[in-house]
Amino acid sequence: MPTPTLGRIVLYRLSDQDASDINRRRKDAQDANPGAERTGVIxxxxxxxxxxxxxxxxxxxxxxxxxxxxxxxxxxxxxxxWATSRTQGTDPGHWAWPEVK
Structure with a gap:
């Protein structure tokens, strides 16, 4: 198996906690409705x-x-x-190398 190096692309499988955090962050952003004032906020x-x-x-x-x-x-x-301190594996919350076809 190759060793991970900076900049390499891997595949990450979201965990339940990851998905919850992402969906909450997106809902909070939509609820705040900052785009209504056309400020350029993303x-x-x-x-x-x-x-x-x-x-x-x-x-x-x-x-x-x-x-x-x-x-x-x-x-x-x-x-x-931003997924921090993740290890290689096949379960949710882990990363894997892409398949070579």
């Missing part, structure tokens, strides 16, 4: 997140000698999710 907006959803993520920090990394997860919307 709010968190996108399709609902769900546990098990797989998203591309960029490695932004590596914790050595452990295999934990911090990720910027690209969501189905205009925002990202």
């Amino acid at each position: 709010v968190h907006h996108g399709n609902p997140a769900a546990e098990g959803q797989v998203c591309p993520a960029q490695v932004v920090r590596i914790f050595e000698p452990s295999d934990a990394v911090n990720l910027q997860v690209a969501l189905d919307g205009n925002d990202h999710y």
Whole structure:
């Protein structure tokens, strides 16, 4: 298995807590309605997140000698999710290498 390096793209599987945090943040942004005043404010907006959803993520920090990394997860919307101290695996809350076809 390759070693994660800065900037690499991996696949991250959202956990239930991740999805809850993302959906709450997006709901709070919509409820605040900052766009009503046309200030140019960009709010968190996108399709609902769900546990098990797989998203591309960029490695932004590596914790050595452990295999934990911090990720910027690209969501189905205009925002990202910062997933901290995540390890490789197949369960929700973990990242994996993309399949090579």
